[in-house]
Amino acid sequence: MTERLVDMTLRVFSDELASDAPVPGGGSAAAYAGALGAALAAMVARIATKRNKDAGLGEYIAAVDNLRSDFLRLVDDDSAAFASVAQAMKLPKTNDEEKKARTQRMQAALLAASRVPLDVAKTSRRLLEACERGMATAPDAAVSDIGVAALLSDAALRGAAMNVMINLSSVKDAGQVKALSEDLDRALEGADAQRQRITDFVETRIAR
Numbered sequence: 001m002t003e004r005l006v007d008m009t010l011r012v013f014s015d016e017l018a019s020d021a022p023v024p025g026g027g028s029a030a031a032y033a034g035a036l037g038a039a040l041a042a043m044v045a046r047i048a049t050k051r052n053k054d055a056g057l058g059e060y061i062a063a064v065d066n067l068r069s070d071f072l073r074l075v076d077d078d079s080a081a082f083a084s085v086a087q088a089m090k091l092p093k094t095n096d097e098e099k100k101a102r103t104q105r106m107q108a109a110l111l112a113a114s115r116v117p118l119d120v121a122k123t124s125r126r127l128l129e130a131c132e133r134g135m136a137t138a139p140d141a142a143v144s145d146i147g148v149a150a151l152l153s154d155a156a157l158r159g160a161a162m163n164v165m166i167n168l169s170s171v172k173d174a175g176q177v178k179a180l181s182e183d184l185d186r187a188l189e190g191a192d193a194q195r196q197r198i199t200d201f202v203e204t205r206i207a208r
Contacts, residue, residue, distance in 0.1 A: 027078035030159030037152030038068035081116045084109040117163035121187040124157035147202035
């Protein structure tokens with residue numbers, strides 16, 4: 001696969017996900033969910049600017065657009081990182097020297113493959129925070145979209161967390177596992193309550 005995932009059509013990207021190839025996988029899917037969430041948050045804010053000329057909205061839009069760019073970069077970064085793991089697994093291990101080299105490559109690749117979804121998780125939490133900030137200015141006609149953006153950011157966060165954990169489970173460096181796990185815990189802390197606040201707010205605005 002030489003074409004960048006973010007340059008594919010939606011159909012082709014979904015076909016790639018559905019294939020038996022090791023990449024793209026859940027990490028790239030999580031990052032793309034985040035990109036969709038950021039796009040929706042930006043859309044809601046842009047609609048709000050039609051009636052609300054607050055300069056803060058422009059800054060908000062720029063920040064959310066930057067998050068979307070980060071997510072799109074991470075879609076391909078995640079697949080590239082896991083492709084390195086897959087390549088390391090194919091290295092020969094017929095003697096002690098080859099086994100040692102393979103192990104070293106595997107461990108380095110697994111660490112990299114843990115750091116990328118950790119970046120996705122951190123970016124997802126920043127988006128969730130942005131969704132909460134964007135609630136107050138969301139127009140009635142688009143308030144459900146900020147709710148969907150929050151749900152997508154939460155899906156991206158949880159999906160990325162799973163990818164961090166599965167890759168760290170094979171990392172032998174206890175210090176690195178501890179440091180990255182603590183980073184992940186910080187990204188997750190309070191996310192459930194934050195998502196719930198957003199969805200509760202949206203549901204009160206759209207209650208039948």
